[in-house]
Amino acid sequence: MDISRRNMLRTALAAGAVESATAATTEQGKDTGVVKELKIARTTQSHSICPYCAVGCSVTIHTIGDKAHNVKPAVVHIEGDPTSPINRGTLCPKGVGLKEFVTSDRRLKHVLHRAPGATEWKEMSWDEAVPRMARLIKDSRDRNFEENDAQGRTVNRWTNTALIGGCTDTNEVNFLISRFRFGLGILPYENQSRL
Numbered sequence: 001m002d003i004s005r006r007n008m009l010r011t012a013l014a015a016g017a018v019e020s021a022t023a024a025t026t027e028q029g030k031d032t033g034v035v036k037e038l039k040i041a042r043t044t045q046s047h048s049i050c051p052y053c054a055v056g057c058s059v060t061i062h063t064i065g066d067k068a069h070n071v072k073p074a075v076v077h078i079e080g081d082p083t084s085p086i087n088r089g090t091l092c093p094k095g096v097g098l099k100e101f102v103t104s105d106r107r108l109k110h111v112l113h114r115a116p117g118a119t120e121w122k123e124m125s126w127d128e129a130v131p132r133m134a135r136l137i138k139d140s141r142d143r144n145f146e147e148n149d150a151q152g153r154t155v156n157r158w159t160n161t162a163l164i165g166g167c168t169d170t171n172e173v174n175f176l177i178s179r180f181r182f183g184l185g186i187l188p189y190e191n192q193s194r195l
């Protein structure tokens with residue numbers, strides 16, 4: 001038998017179709033008359049962008065939960081958005097695994113801080129983290145900002161601190177990041193969109 005990739009896929013798809021049809025109508029060999037419902041049949045759909053790379057594929061996120069106060073919503077499926085002109089419903093193997101990225105118990109949900117010299121990371125609240133970052137940024141800029149270069153020319157720059165952007169930052173986010181860094185005089189900047 002020819003076991004080319006194409007034939008193997010054809011065989012697997014055919015087997016899957018038979019299995020689905022059987023599961024829909026039988027249970028332990030008996031006809032139940034019950035058609036199995038798709039897991040996305042009662043989901044709320046929201047739209048987002050895959051965070052993995054600069055292609056920026058659009059995704060549809062399926063969430064269950066009726067939005068009642070005591071119901072915790074759960075993401076049950078993420079797929080490519082067919083209305084997107086970028087990926088037209090497709091996702092690469094990384095994007096296909098996005099649900100695990102969202103639901104993984106290893107997902108970082110809190111600020112972690114490792115104090116100078118410490119070996120352990122400790123959880124920190126945003127209320128504590130944001131003023132701390134602002135303080136450190138201000139202090140470092142005050143110490144390192146250069147108004148003039150060695151030849152006395154005006155440069156107004158802060159070169160020992162860099163800023164990094166993300167591949168899914170939108171034009172609007174990148175505009176704000178640019179305003180932020182130019183306002184501070186930060187020159188080193190990296191972003192997958194190569195601004």
Ligand code: SF4
Nearest residue numbers: 050052053057092095
């Ligand atoms: S699905 Fe793949 S190609 Fe598309 S943005 Fe995600 S990682 Fe990039």
